[in-house]
Amino acid sequence: MTIAINTAVFLATLAGMEVFAWFAHKYVMHGWGWGWHRSHHEPREGWFEKNDLYAVVFAALAIVLIALGNAGWHPLEWIGAGMTAYGFLYFLAHDGLVHRRWPFRYVPRNGYLKRLYQAHLMHHAVRGKEGCVSFGFLRAPSVEALKKQLRELHDGPLQSAASSAAAKEGGGDPSIDRGT
Numbered sequence: 001m002t003i004a005i006n007t008a009v010f011l012a013t014l015a016g017m018e019v020f021a022w023f024a025h026k027y028v029m030h031g032w033g034w035g036w037h038r039s040h041h042e043p044r045e046g047w048f049e050k051n052d053l054y055a056v057v058f059a060a061l062a063i064v065l066i067a068l069g070n071a072g073w074h075p076l077e078w079i080g081a082g083m084t085a086y087g088f089l090y091f092l093a094h095d096g097l098v099h100r101r102w103p104f105r106y107v108p109r110n111g112y113l114k115r116l117y118q119a120h121l122m123h124h125a126v127r128g129k130e131g132c133v134s135f136g137f138l139r140a141p142s143v144e145a146l147k148k149q150l151r152e153l154h155d156g157p158l159q160s161a162a163s164s165a166a167a168k169e170g171g172g173d174p175s176i177d178r179g180t
């Protein structure tokens, strides 16, 4: 029974993290936390960006939860494990797949990974803090849905930025500048 509860807590945390990440990205990172997140929307110099501090904070929180759980405050360790799993998936897909912070190139051509990849490029289609779409990550809406949202948010010039990002992605050379 305990295993079932722990598994349920783990999976609920994993799913809940996507909801949490959406809110945090939209209202904190693109709000009062923009000071750290801005670096992620500008070209990166070197290996690290200030935005990585968010990952450090969440990792520290997960470590504290796991330690508390192991000290008897169950099931906090499974909440910490769910956060860690989400962080790992986010790191693989966001930092690796989309932003290529690894030494090889892989562009997904179909299916879920392609949708995820495109949806995050749409987040980077708008320059700066305001008027962005696609704040979630693992739950990736279609490019069409995101373009529609962008059109509703903006009239005019920003649309072309968004469609050129999508076109680049779909075309022969899908390379993007890191963080733009």
Ligand SMILES: [Zn+2]
Pocket (backbone or CB within 6 Å): 025, 029, 030, 037, 040, 041, 123
């Ligand atoms: Zn952002």
Ligand SMILES: [Zn+2]
Pocket (backbone or CB within 6 Å): 040, 094, 098, 099, 120, 124
């Ligand atoms: Zn990004």
